[in-house]
Amino acid sequence: MTLPMAILNDLCPMHVVIDASGHVRQTGPTLAKLVGDDPLEGTRFLERFEVYRPRSVSGMAELLAAAGRKLHLRLRDARRTAMKGVLVPDGRGGAVVKMSFGMGVVDAVRDFALTSRDFEATDLTVEMLYLVEAKSAAMEASRTLNLRLQGAKIAAEERAYTDTLTGLRNRRAADHVLAQAAASDGAFAVLHVDLDFFKDVNDTLGHAAGDRMLRQAAQVMTDLIRKGDMAARVGGDEFVILLSGLSDRGAVSSIARRLIDGIEKPVPFGGRSCTVSASIGIVVVTDPGREPAGILAEADAALYAAKRAGRGRFCFYEPGMTPLADAS
Incomplete structure (x- = not known):
């Protein structure tokens, strides 16, 4: 039984539903954001996505044969956004492919202006993004502090070697x-x-x-x-x-x-x-x-x-x- 679109969108905002002919019939909202004005619906899945692991996937039969295995794929567009996916057959010759960005999530968030609403509520990606953001903020704070300390050190050394009245060396x-x-x-x-x-x-x-x-x-x-x-x-x-x-x-x-x-x-x-x-x-x-x-x-x-x-x-x-x- 195929899940209603609203349920799939909430549970898995990065998904595609493929029919037995290999055409995309439904797209999650996050994937829709990625493709923008060039929607996936009605196009052939393998014409829009390159599956580069496993290497033998060139048609719907090979795609279904990879059910349960991790798929490595990328969009066939200018950005060549890389993703991970897993395929679940629907019992009627079609399938649902659930996707994620894997380690490229930080680049994807930057490239497509994604927010926490673009991910599943329980997706650990969101927590990882918070950690990345916190780390970036901490590193920036540390860099700023180091620059201030370095500036203070240089200023102190300059004062130690300068005559305050004339501005000449001492x-x-x-x-x-x-x-x-x-x-x-x-x-x-x-x-x-x-x-x-x-x-x-x-x-x-x-x-x-x-x-x-x-x-x-x-x-x-x-x-x-x-x-x-x-x-x-x-x-x-x-x-x-x-x-x-x-x-x-x-x-x-x-x-x-x-x-x-x-x-x-x-x-x-x-x-x-x-x-x-x-x-x-x-x-x-x-x-x-x-x-x-x-x-x-x-x-x-x-x-x-x-x-x-x-x-x-x-x-x-x-x-x-x-x-x-x-x-x-």
């Missing part, structure tokens, strides 16, 4: 970059910059004016250095600049002169004009394996020589120069 970053440069085979130049007359600005106009001068000096440095160079604030009014790959004294001198000229430009503050200068000690490093502390000591000695020579100028380190701390 002493920690300068030590790290200098150590890397000293360990490499490339040449580089180190400029130790100290602002002249900075204390006078602080004493007469206050720390706000001094901060303004520090930020202005930092901007001058940022505008002059190249990508791959480094400018760092390493003390109250002291800065270190590392010029990567640069050992030509003429080129370094040009940069130092432009630094001094830029820093000496008056800066308006509170209706007054603030002016500082800069003294610079320079070390050109061409030998690999130098100790960073030794390089900085030489830059400090050259800086002291520049200040002793009248300030507002630069000096290259020469053997015999005495660091400021050791000067008599």
Whole structure:
């Protein structure tokens, strides 16, 4: 006895009823959704579905002979949607084929906008879909959290290496970059910059004016250095600049002169004009394996020589120069 269509639709929304001639006489609502404007009713089952396992199915007789076995089939359409099925003969030469998506259910739900109503009420597929959705949501939440943590870590590391007042690198970053440069085979130049007359600005106009001068000096440095160079604030009014790959004294001198000229430009503050200068000690490093502390000591000695020579100028380190701390 053939079940009424409404009962089959509720119990098995993915089914087809085939008559003895192999034509589709009835289609479940979910299968109807899959084929859309090209209905299955009235067409030959094996012309609309390819049975690729078992391989010998080419007609109604072979199809009925596969009763009770798992059928592997796919729609003969552009998407080639794969399905599993089982055939039950109706006793009159026809059959009912119950189908499911198997492992391809996630793709089918996406491709055909299926919902829980497109599956049997007791179908474990629905529960599996909930699990897939929950897993996807959990993975997305985990990915978002990881991105936030990574962003927070990068931001924390950036803050740890940045001078908050000027936005330049800080002493920690300068030590790290200098150590890397000293360990490499490339040449580089180190400029130790100290602002002249900075204390006078602080004493007469206050720390706000001094901060303004520090930020202005930092901007001058940022505008002059190249990508791959480094400018760092390493003390109250002291800065270190590392010029990567640069050992030509003429080129370094040009940069130092432009630094001094830029820093000496008056800066308006509170209706007054603030002016500082800069003294610079320079070390050109061409030998690999130098100790960073030794390089900085030489830059400090050259800086002291520049200040002793009248300030507002630069000096290259020469053997015999005495660091400021050791000067008599």
